Amino acid sequence: MGDQDDDGFDDFLIGIRPDPSISTAMAMYYRGGNPISPEPVFSLPIQSPRAVTACDWNRDGYRDIVIKTSLPPKPLRLDVYFGGAQIDTIPDHTFISHSLTVRRIIFF
Numbered sequence: 530m531g532d533q534d535d536d537g538f539d540d541f542l543i544g545i546r547p548d549p550s551i552s553t554a555m556a557m558y559y560r561g562g563n564p565i566s567p568e569p570v571f572s573l574p575i576q577s578p579r580a581v582t583a584c585d586w587n588r589d590g591y592r593d594i595v596i597k598t599s600l601p602p603k604p605l606r607l608d609v610y611f612g613g614a615q616i617d618t619i620p621d622h623t624f625i626s627h628s629l630t631v632r633r634i635i636f637f
């Protein structure tokens with residue numbers, strides 16, 4: 530995620546599925562530091578660890594959390610959480626593709 534709060538330490542996101550038999554997964558957000566706290570600052574529910582990525586969506590210099598929140602046959606929906614010191618669990622932007630031909634997106 531890069532250094533979201535400008536304290537000199539990179540912050541990061543880990544996607545986990547606590548129980549492999551259940552489809553529910555979580556994206557856990559941690560602030561970097563020395564030492565790094567083992568407790569996440571917050572977590573977000575995700576469909577799978579592959580349904581979350583980060584990029585600078587709004588071009589403000591901070592990477593943003595992007596989560597795919599729909600399943601086919603529903604239109605593709607992405608919830609975006611803007612990064613920076615005020616990053617939180619409230620989506621700041623939602624992108625919905627009205628093209629039904631977009632059924633799958635691959636995050637890198």
Ligand SMILES: [Ca+2]
Binds near residue numbers: 532535537
């Ligand atoms: Ca930081």
Ligand SMILES: [Ca+2]
Binds near residue numbers: 588589590591592612
């Ligand atoms: Ca950003």
